[in-house]
Amino acid sequence: MAKELKELTSRSVNYAQWYNDLVLKADLAENSAVRGCMVIKPYGYAIWEKMQCQLDQMFKDTGHVNAYFPLFIPKSFFSKEADHVEGFAKECAVVTHYRLKNAPGGGVVVDPDAKLEEELIVRPTSETIIWNTYRNWIQSYRDLPVLCNQWANVVRWEMRTRLFLRTAEFLWQEGHTAHATEAEAVAEAEQMLNVYADFVENFMAVPVIKGVKSASERFAGALNTYTIEALMQDGKALQSGTSHFLGQNFAKAFDVMFADQNGSRDYVWATSWGVSTRLVGALIMAHSDDNGLVLPPKLAPYQVVIVPIYKNEEQLKQIDENVAGIVAKLKTLGISVKYDNADNKKPGWKFSEYELKGVPLRLALGGRDLENNTIEVARRDTLTKETLSCEGIENRLKDLLDEIQQNIYKKAFDFRASQTREVNSYDEFKVEIERGGFLLCHWDGTPETEELVKNETKATIRCIPLDGDKTPGKCMVSGKPSKQRVIFARSY
């Protein structure tokens, strides 16, 4: 164990390596035999399930329902929306045949007689197949709004992949809504941005900046893309959720019209919005340290682990009994707890293991604790320990979990504050961007300037913030007028 932990590369030595080590060693995910596709291991999946559960509730609380649309999309659908095809119909998995047959020399080969008339694309996103479906669902204003979400897998044939952050197949949710008016669709897109921000800040404990994307960073087919941007510990930004106002683009491409109260017909207004298993990557990178994961209590698969320290079977039995009482009390408060009294591993090994796995609170109960009716409580976020009375321990632990949730958020917030700064000249920018972080700069609003900066510094406009300082100024590159500062950063 000590051995394994030492193998976790330090963040300061190689952040990318640290991340990869951690994902593997904390049993979150691993690469599969299929290039670019990951296996999400049970501990990693348990975190994703907690995220799903919370997001799903938030979607339902805002009036959405779940549905399921086909994995495959006819190739021709991608060509129907001009911008969309540019963005999505390129690096994708193409199904061309529907049968294998036995090969003469053993094994199987693709049956050339089973070629599809039209190739099918494994969905990289589902706007096209969904809007093709909505055409039959929507005739009148009475059928609106349609507020569907789906939990699904999607495939984008990425060349350079990283576990959770960028994989060929990933899991996500995609909301697709249809509205009678532009204003309603814009309000929906903004509402879902706020839902995402609420989730990421209050459950993942990661502060985000809400903003809109520049035209060149917009979703292919959108009129406006809202985004939340988070800052990772290495000073790089991570786009954590996007919500798109699609205008009438997809309604026009798939001929989805509705009759209003007066019987006049118009195209339907659309939004789409999604977050993915990428959020697990963000969660890891935002909080974890050289000892392993640091999980916010609200998303930890178990919030408390209890480890017995005993000299003999008799003592273990006594500890088992005491712990059973504590576990029962924690459960009444809705706290998830694991009691690890497996005898094939030593306490020290277990301590390191749960530290690696980011369990927010680790309790240890030994012989002296039995005598004193106490228990040792170790916090994962601060790595501090204290010995507490078992009397009323459940309420104290509940408070501690709340404290940890807040403390993790505060730490990430303070870090971001320390890494966010105004930059006023391009020369300064070129120096500052090497130090990472969010750089607040004036930009003239042109794609030319944006591209120049990207090519020269690998920094992109993460977003034009919705909140905060809106003072106009002059573009740091061109000197032309700028409406407000925007956020530049290097990003995942």
Add this chain to the structure above:
Amino acid sequence: MAKELKELTSRSVNYAQWYNDLVLKADLAENSAVRGCMVIKPYGYAIWEKMQCQLDQMFKDTGHVNAYFPLFIPKSFFSKEADHVEGFAKECAVVTHYRLKNAPGGGVVVDPDAKLEEELIVRPTSETIIWNTYRNWIQSYRDLPVLCNQWANVVRWEMRTRLFLRTAEFLWQEGHTAHATEAEAVAEAEQMLNVYADFVENFMAVPVIKGVKSASERFAGALNTYTIEALMQDGKALQSGTSHFLGQNFAKAFDVMFADQNGSRDYVWATSWGVSTRLVGALIMAHSDDNGLVLPPKLAPYQVVIVPIYKNEEQLKQIDENVAGIVAKLKTLGISVKYDNADNKKPGWKFSEYELKGVPLRLALGGRDLENNTIEVARRDTLTKETLSCEGIENRLKDLLDEIQQNIYKKAFDFRASQTREVNSYDEFKVEIERGGFLLCHWDGTPETEELVKNETKATIRCIPLDGDKTPGKCMVSGKPSKQRVIFARSY
């Protein structure tokens, strides 16, 4: 509405058409633009979600964890287990390319330069990719058992499809477990069969026969396939869940070995088990009638619907207030309720709509009810109505929901009993099989007899029952010795 309802074909006229009408009209699912792939609409998906939620809890209660494995499987993996390839690597979706490019005349075409070295198969089931993964997870007995489940989509290129019952893409869960001993793996396979039977009987309210499949009906690669078989209203059987004891076949194919306590190495023992969105089809066909769906309360998206009957806005306001009190009380008892006071549809329309959608209890509250503090309660299962006092209504409704759950089960149980009979000669069999139902017959245990019966009557051995009469006898076809009666039926 009355119009729409009349369009629901009667079961006695055309059962298959009735089923298809019902799936479409109750807004459960529809065919998509992709051949054989369905769109699961929100109301149908809500039923599936309730199923998922309950099953997931039952899996976790029996020690399983969720994980996620890749959608794609390298073609060569299928050839590794000799029987498996015969069963699964034939009618499947084959990914051969990973890029599209703009076509000269507009649109997109497959880029011939982006051909995969090895084709990828969209998973029809995941034994191969999972056992290839388990090889790295399992070294010693300490790593066992591995008890993973995944919720996923799978694709089998079916030529003749029917909504929910047989679709090219469907949703399911697949459990894949690894064990140190044969006995433990067999016990796991049997445990999961019992979990499925428990779920189908106690939540879906569909009685099932537990049994094992004959060799020719086994899962490709299994040593033994356990099954639960249900009887639909048209007298056809529907296989509702299977659990497979896989022996060491996949461990040998993917070289998964473990060291036991003494350090000696052996191949790992395996099981797999799954149920799918097909269960939604079973649920529909088992209980519904010519008026529409009949849903068991435990799986109904909402258990109670309340419809106001009012003369004017003022009266509606009063009803709204009264209903708010009832809704609050129902929610404290965990009863899901929808209050439909939308003013664009008449009460009669709503009544038929909720009958069509199978809502277990429909409440109507009008002017006279306001005066008398009463409410009209209509049961979907019996189509009976009674007027009840609003005083303590919540407890009465809770009891009624329990009664409905039991009554639906009893009705299905009695129907099955009436359709299950012993048949002792093949001549009698040929007559009886036309009447449908489960036929209990002696069989000599040979695949030849089984195939003869299948070719001549389209009936298959649904299972060799685990419980019930085990008296030996003589095969109805060959006259050779038979160990016990088996169940023959035509099936979905």
